[in-house]
Amino acid sequence: MALVTGGNKGIGLASALEMAKEGCDLVIAARNEADLAKAEEQIKAFGVRVLSVVADLEQAEGVDKVVSGAFDTFGRVDILFNNAGYGPFSPLLKISDEDWAAQLDIHLLACVRTCRAIIPKMVERGWGRIINMSSVAGISPALGIASYSAAKTAVISYTHSVALEFSKKGICANAICPGLIQTDIWERAADGFSRQTGKGKQEVFDAVASNISGVKRFAQPEEVAKVVTFLASEPASFVTGSVIQVDGGALSGSEFKM
DSSP: OEEEETTTSHHHHHHHHHHHHTTOOEEEEESOHHHHHHHHHHHHTTTOOEEEEEOOTTSHHHHHHHHHHHHHHHSOOSEEEEOOOOOOOOOGGGOOHHHHHHHIIIIIIHHHHHHHHHHHHHHHHTOEEEEEEOOGGGTSOOTTOHHHHHHHHHHHHHHHHHHHHHGGGTEEEEEEEEOSBOSHHHHHHHHHHHHHHOOOHHHHHHHHHHTOSSSOSOBOHHHHHHHHHHHTSGGGTTOOSOEEEESTTTTSSSSOOO
8 A cells, every 4th residue: 555645646646546557555645635536536447445635744733644544544554655745936045934944844844754653564564665755956956946955855865864774674765856847846937937037938948958968858747657656666675775866867967957
């Protein structure tokens, strides 16, 4: 059974669907009830059981609600994909204390809280898979998303700590770092860059993609989901403590530019 936060759309939904294809039961969580309902129907089409939970993962109470729902319904969580998050666009000196705290809450502390609740049960069974969503911006910070970048860097460090302590107990923990993926986060980022630069939105997308070393395009969420599903599998038993870039070569040059 897999728990996917932010499982209502984008990479989260694509990953849930990939795991459902493999016969995995799902718990998906997000704030938007309507999106969750649509996602639940898509997942059920693969003949698996699914529980959708409306919750705000920025809050400890929201995490408790999701984890409790998972254990009450399925009695276990074998795979945890901490995917919930968002990336606000703002000049560095305009980011408020509240905005900094919100980014750490949704990206870092949501991971910390789910892992703290779920890892002990994984240890009892001697098996578990944890995939924490970071970003290429967590490796090489990008202009205009300083709080997001810092929070994603923290996710990488935390994932290393989880792997260091629990890999010997059968739990593989890895961080995944997507680059340019066609998701709502990039739609909002493109809007922000468009306002800042005066360029059209598509022009922004094209300019960003042209700076990628390698494939020079945006990827679809399904391309990341394939990697997530592998990391969640038994064959990935020797992959732990890793930072997996799914970025089309974005960081193969000297820096990540936008």
